[in-house]
Amino acid sequence: MATISVYHEEQNRTYQVNVVLNSSIVSDGSGETDDYLLITTNIRKIDNTNFGTFMVRDLSDTPPSYPTATDFTELVNNYIEYFMDTAQLGQSSSSSSSSSSSSSEGETSSSSSSSDNNSGSSSSSSSSSSELISESSSSSSSSSSSSSSSSSSELYSESSSSSSSSSSSSSSSSSSSSSSSSSSSELYSESSSSSSSSSSSSSSSSSSSSSEMYSESSSSSGV
Amino acid sequence: MAVSYSIYDETAAKSRSVNVNFLGSVLADSGGAGTDTSLRYYFNVVTGARDVDGKRYETQVILNLDELVLNGTKQRRTDTAVAYTDIHDMLSDYLYDMINGHAADLFSSGVAYKGAMSFS
Numbered sequence: 001m002a003t004i005s006v007y008h009e010e011q012n013r014t015y016q017v018n019v020v021l022n023s024s025i026v027s028d029g030s031g032e033t034d035d036y037l038l039i040t041t042n043i044r045k046i047d048n049t050n051f052g053t054f055m056v057r058d059l060s061d062t063p064p065s066y067p068t069a070t071d072f073t074e075l076v077n078n079y080i081e082y083f084m085d086t087a088q089l090g091q092s093s094s095s096s097s098s099s100s101s102s103s104s105e106g107e108t109s110s111s112s113s114s115s116d117n118n119s120g121s122s123s124s125s126s127s128s129s130s131e132l133i134s135e136s137s138s139s140s141s142s143s144s145s146s147s148s149s150s151s152s153s154e155l156y157s158e159s160s161s162s163s164s165s166s167s168s169s170s171s172s173s174s175s176s177s178s179s180s181s182s183s184s185s186e187l188y189s190e191s192s193s194s195s196s197s198s199s200s201s202s203s204s205s206s207s208s209s210s211s212e213m214y215s216e217s218s219s220s221s222g223v
Numbered sequence: 224m225a226v227s228y229s230i231y232d233e234t235a236a237k238s239r240s241v242n243v244n245f246l247g248s249v250l251a252d253s254g255g256a257g258t259d260t261s262l263r264y265y266f267n268v269v270t271g272a273r274d275v276d277g278k279r280y281e282t283q284v285i286l287n288l289d290e291l292v293l294n295g296t297k298q299r300r301t302d303t304a305v306a307y308t309d310i311h312d313m314l315s316d317y318l319y320d321m322i323n324g325h326a327a328d329l330f331s332s333g334v335a336y337k338g339a340m341s342f343s
Contacts, residue, residue: 002247019247021226033311035311059287059288073262076247
């Protein structure tokens, strides 16, 4: 089994991508054994759902919208890239850092100029998040399904609204900034829960397919 | 988690296994060109069975479906030079070769003589 560790610096968390060789009797009625790779990960999508299990029998079993790989190294690397791009690990982390920095500016001073700075920083964070929308939608359209891009747009629309509320209430400086930081922390839980409910159909289909896959392998191994 | 293929020798009444695993690590180049510093993913084929000359079978490393079992030039069962179609086809041919051995002039791949595994 090959286990690849993916370290996310800002979350200070390590994710795993597992590639396991498996052999079982396939359920196509022939009764012949088949050898294949099962690729799983604990990386979660932007809507907080699992990726499911990918079954690889040859080099054409690539991630969605990826071309046929030339060897198994390229194939596994493509899956890792697909997981990271779809989960938007790097992009979501950069947006969260910008929102926290704007709230810290609100704490330092409570004058009207700070509200300008705060509004300016919040608008810049929202503009940067809107840039991330275009980036995420373009990248996710190339590599993942449309459901993830729609959920990401929902996430950023929520983030822009929360940042505007923090700038408007920045006259009470420290309390509002603490509320903005708490709202930014709430942002992730809200976005994950709401987006998971919005795209539960696609995720449930993938999880159900993976469960079917496991049931097949378990039943066949029992045979 | 490796896949273990059990092979039973009826004559010797012994059973041997061939373990195949999928690994990811930095491979050292055995051709004297130094160490390949890039991480690579490959199939690793290992068996404790010995050849008819008493020597251990070397560990096989398979990076791609076009790495054919006979010196990378031929499939064992079909005597063809085309790449394997899938993982099952590839591993079956490698197992077939380890069990049945191959002769130097059996195919035009120029491989050295090896016989069937003795299961010793």
